[in-house]
Amino acid sequence: MSSYQNLSVTSISELIQGCINGERHSQSRLYEALSPRMFVVCLRYARNREEAEEVLQEGFMRVFEHIRQYKFTGSFEGWVRKIMVNCALSKYRSKSQLHAVANIDVNNVNVDYADREDILSKISVKELIGMVQQLPPAYRMVFNLYVFEGMKHREIAAHLNISEGTSKSNLSDARAILQKNIASSLLSVKQNVNEL
């Protein structure tokens, strides 16, 4: 599986052109190159792996359908990533009425902060992604859009059809939950080490 970073600009352009021409081989190669990174993006927005796979599939479908619209200006990976995020948001909107209202007590979060390297040495990236996935959908969306996509609350509010205040509140709650989860995770790791 070839990584997207290993591909030259010329190769990427050729792959894109092949996809525009509907060549399956080019589509396959582009998918191979981009899907690992895009899958992580989808995992962050999805509730579980199955949902992330659905979003990834739908996202690449849109990429291949609309690849003619790519103007060869700017990062192609960024363009694809934006499509993945939009797909994830669409999925979220389509199920928004089914989302249970989060009722989480975030006031009693008492975290003993550790060093970042210390945390990363004890908690895997998969676990971090799992923590994001376990966030309530609204929190997850806001957290992802703010932290990973770099959106402002105003933009998030427009995308999710919520107010800016709600966006800020959701982000704050999401951070608190994640801090709590990290603390819990670190604590369990510490206990395991002590038991050993």
Next chain:
Amino acid sequence: MSEDLHDIDKLFQESIEGHAEAPPPLVWEQLDKKLDQKKVASIAGRYNKLKWVAAALFLISLSMAAMWVYHLRRDERNSGLVRKDRSSQHANGLPRLQTEQAPLQNSSTSSDDRGNEVREQAGVNDSLQRNERVIPPSSQGKEENPPIKGESTDVAGQKTANNQQLKKEEQLIGRKESFEPAGRNLSVETGSGRQTAAANREKNKKVTGRGAKEEAIQPSLIVKDGKQDRNNNLSTAVQEEAPLRNAFIAEPGALADHTDVDASRLPLLAYRSLMPDLAAAPTPVRLTPVPAFTATVFFSPNLVSTRIADNRIMNFTGGPPNRAEDKKEIKDKEQTRSSKSFGVQLDYHINPHWSVGSGLVISSRITDIKAKPIYGHFDSRGGEINYQFYCSSGYSSIKLKTPGTNPPYAADTAQAVSSSNKLKYLSVPLIVKYSFGQGKFQFITGAGLQANFLTVSTIETQITKGTVQNYANMNEIQGLRSMYFSGILTAGVSYRLNRILSASVMPTAQLGFTSINQNQNAPVKSYINFYGLALGIGVKL
């Protein structure tokens, strides 16, 4: 606290951002399948334009083929007439001019030499200007033409035989004949007296029923009892019989010196030389030519019946579900407001009874849809949730544009108060017709096939959501085929107004062979049947 929270953001951002994880192979397999489906749809869409080009090429080809057949038939008819006349001439024992000249050439004095002398005297250029000689009418009871002054008695017997032969021909010719080569006036004495070319033209019009237009177009054609020969036949005959024609135009005084030639017969001989086929037509033949093409412009108000069937094909593309109640709901809620067709059809007449027609027809249908609820659905194309309006044509996503209106959520409900669905098609029919006549009336029956290309599809609706009313006009209906086929049955009557125009009334049925819907994206399959009364004006070309 804020700084710590910021650290959380950074922690997640930096740790996850650079991470990559391969998705399971199943994702690509499913994507591959979806791409295959889309490719089929994409190719179909790409070939939509080609379908139009193909239809246009088909029409052009059909027209060219019909023109070619028409010209071929006309040429065959003309050449066939010449052959027929010539064979009839031989069958009637009337030899061609070359054989008729033999007795004259065999007379004691060489008429050929004398003809040359005459030619020298008269000249060729002014030959036809002097052809105002009056041929003594053969119908005045004389058995023989009077001998020319100074005619020798030894050739009289021969001439008598010739005269008898010529007299028969004069009687035949005496019916009605003249010709006017290159604008010159050649008159021939007939049984009813001297006729000019103009007079004969008038007579021919009466006999043949052909109009002045045809005469004007082909002024130099030889007229033979309503038939016409080509100009080149005429010129050939004129060249072949030049010596005799020169004799014919000779001065009376000069001819008097040629005792072996009956000068009074020369014009007739010359005429016969120019009209070799004349004697072969003993009776006038009235031709009623079948026009090769008829163009008909028509308008037809239609009644519409729609047969609605279940669409049992699975829906893979995230379109509307195939609900069982859709069929009943659509049947109950929809009613055709109006439908009409108009267009032009070109018929090629293979023979007086059979013809093949094609053309272009524009048909439209407006269907009123009674009030019904509409629901919010996820639209896979736009990635949004919109209200989706279902009807027999397919479905359309409705975006509410009124400010302050919240976008719908999945399964959200609104009321479509009054709606209408408009479809327009450009159709290319191919019809085989059989007709038979009674006086000015032609009774016509026909059957054929019609390809209908979708040109316009719209849904207009008024949506009520709470106290807010929205008007929506959607120009895109999902689930409609770009083309469908229908069969045509027609039977009617045409009335001939004059030689060119005719009016027709043709009850016509168009039966949908294929549904107007695609297998995917449409809640039902609709087969449209039209029953129309086509009122047309036909022009013979």
